[in-house]
Amino acid sequence: MLTKTFGSAVQGVNAYTITIEVVVSQGTGFFVVGLPDNAIKESQQRVEAALKFRNYRMPRTKVVVNMAPADIRKEGSSYDLPIALGILHASQQLNTERLSEYVVMGELALDGALRPIRGVLPIAIQARKEGFKGLILPKENAQEAAIVNNLDVIPVETMQEAVDFLEGRQTIEPVVIDTRNVFQHTANQYAADFADVQGQENIKRALEIAAAGGHNVIMIGPPGAGKTMLAKRLPSILPPLNMQEALETTKIHSVAGKLGVNSSLLNNRPFRSPHHTISDVALVGGGGNPQPGEISLAHNGVLFLDELPEFKRTVLEVMRQPLEERRVTISRAKLSIDFPANFMLIASMNPCPCGYYNHPEKECVCGPGVVQRYLNKVSGPLLDRIDLHVEVTPVTFDQMTETRRAENSQDIQQRVEKARQQQAARFQEFSEIHSNAMMPSQMVKDICRIDQAGLALLKTAMERLGLSARAYDRILKVARTIADLADAEEIRIEHLAEAIQYRSLDREGWAG
Template sequence: MLAKVNSCSVAGIDGFIVEVEVDISYGLPVFNIVGLPEVSVRESKDRVKTAIKNSGYTFPMERIVVNLAPADVKKEGTGFDLPVAIGILVASEVIPSEKINAYLISGELSLDGKIKPVKAALPYALTAKEKGKKGIIIPVENAAEAAMVDGIDVFPVKSLSQIVDFFSGFVEIEKHRMDSTWLTHGNDKVDGMDFSEVRGQQHAKRALEIAAAGFHNIIMTGPPGSGKSMLAKRLSTILPALTFEEAIEVTRIYSVLGLIEDKRPYMSTRPFRSPHHTISDAGLVGGGSKPVPGEISLAHNGVLFLDELPEFKKNVLEVLRQPIEDGKVSISRAGMKATYPSQFMLVAAMNPCPCGYLSDPMGKCTCTHPQIQKYRSKISGPLLDRIDIQIEVPRIEYKDLAARTKGEISSHIRKRVNRARKVQEARLEKLTVPSNARIHSRHLGAFCHLDAECEKLLKQAVDVLGFSARACHSVIRVGRTIADLENTPEIGRHHLAEAIQYRSFDRGLSQ
């Protein structure tokens, strides 16, 4: 007898339907799986056979052929265990076949028939909805994640026998409902951190507030101990909370990699990724023999913090240029191509020289000019051009360090950031871009109008400081964000002047 069960797999972060076809016929007892199965799929034969027996059902001692269609795409993962077992029981007439086609089924089987969690539950649920399935049958541990998708029934299951009884009409499985309370959780505290803990550095705090409001890339340079890393790690506390659509996008990426936690089945805060400087280019942008998302995709809709920027390999930093520009990265391998989203906010920190004390009036720099040039040469001009805000973070003075009063708390700063974001959303609604940093140069004239005074100031900056076209556009975008923070409809001369001050590398202050 022939049986068909719908399951799912992923290509990149997108799911696609895999039709599990099971045929049982007379002949010598053979159990074959075809359709380009990977090792983990081929090994499912022993898990399925043992799980069926230990669940109290008879495993057919006949010729069994399982085909995973489409047969020209590689299948991997343990999520095919459950649909293969269901297919065998349907073909053996243990389970009636009427309801099977309405559901998408995925799960790993243990030898005693219990069902273990799988990766990519959210992409599976999105695929089930897209293909018009009534529901998805998935392990209990994955139910909350899959339930983020509205308009589809999620049936959490614990064992193979429970599914058999469900399709046989003996039991009902309660549908899992999404807990929407996480939407009210803000970014008030990220691991207990708050901006008020940073003493002094008002200039840097102001720059980070502007960066957060417009989602601008930012680089900080200064001597060791000036607070660059401390500032960067607290940036997440002033960013707006994830919208539901953004949460879906982020959770989807983490789900594919199996990084979703049981206690937090969906991403409720913006990602903050801080890879070590020894990371490879594949680890940063994604790739490998079996392409997987890299750190820039894990930082999607959040922050990618690169501490000690010149310590990263130059080829690793150069691969960032295109993803920063496009907001996505495409990985091509023999037989497959995957595209991953990468709309992240780049935050970088660096010392001005190898010893770190070049710009510090209290320190004595011991670096030679060739050493400094070699140190900085890893950061190319085209990469710096794509960083809108470039600031110096000087040594903190003792009076600020010893001050009894704390600085402004994160929640107050975030309120201003949220107001500025709402102004941007209303203005950029037709462009479908989320922030000022993403405004394309061809739209700057329409959304970032400059009066005669601003045009004159910008011309002086280009003529005297040698701004490139990209740097000039960055200044306009940052000026627009500063105006939004003040809730001013037009960019003023003082907005543009402040934006120019945030181009320290172009102004030669870090040389």
């Protein structure tokens, strides 16, 4: 007897439906075809043990499981449940006509219990797109799948529950959540707040500009100056995620298996801080079955690279293209996958190996040329892609002990949102551009016009600091953001002057 069940495979951040055909016929042996990986081939042992534990029999005749389309490799243990249900139906131990109405996914334990799987959100989106009535899956994944409306999400804890539901012996109510209500009540909640930061007003200003325009930032200063503390508070002043951004971000984290048990929609901007020993593949994504890397997990959020010169040079260089294009393409012999990577890069570093170059009180003990060699660990092309270079100085004792509470994140966020609204109106005709930092060069010339006095100031700065053509565009973009924060229609000379000072850490002008 031939039976068809339906599963789903995730490729990149999208899913496609897999038809699982099961035939029980004369002969002996258990065969899984259709380019399965080892985890799927081993499903025979899990399925057989689960069937016996639940008092079903494993057919002792020939069982062939075909996973179509057969020319695409299938990976993972999440096909256990649809294979088990297909075997039960093909061997006439399951009597139902409802198998074709549902996409079924789940990993089986040896006692027939179900374990959670990854990539549920794109699977649910694809199931609704293809007109399936619902999705049968482990209970721990139900909240995530229920984000998708007009789809019956049936949570089951064991294989037996799935059988009883399909045969009509047990009624399982679909999981329903009010996504917008949950999103509105839990969004924009951060433990860290700028109100906890005493002093460092110039760094707060730089981070406010970065948040308002979506600009990349590098903070350079001695150890203990507060670089990491400030970076961790940046998400709290970014505009709250909208529903579309939340869905995009949740899909990526779902595919990577980063969502917690019983999680649903991500409602805060991600903050990723990988260790400096990370590999280039772990940063940008890849693997045999390509998975999103840290830059994609930081999509719509912040990627923080602490102690930037300690990262391997090859790791930093692979970020060049994603920083410009805001996506990364992972190419293999048989497929090419795009992962979104629209993130803000925040980096920090010491000014020299000892950490005290340009320190107001402590003396640098590094020898001649050591500072320059240390800075050379970060390539010029990468520094050019960072819009704001900010020097962080230590907080004084008087600032640390000041009783007056600093400005909180919510007040700063309101100014940031107001500036972002101006940018949204400015770029409403361009679907791929949402902030000043995303403007291409040809658009910078039209939108970031400056007068003759501004041109003269910029020319002097370019010559003295030895800035590149890309830095010229970056200065104009930052100046446009500063003007937006000041609610000014035109870029004035004071906006330009402030933007230029955020390039003053370029190596020629800063370390010698």
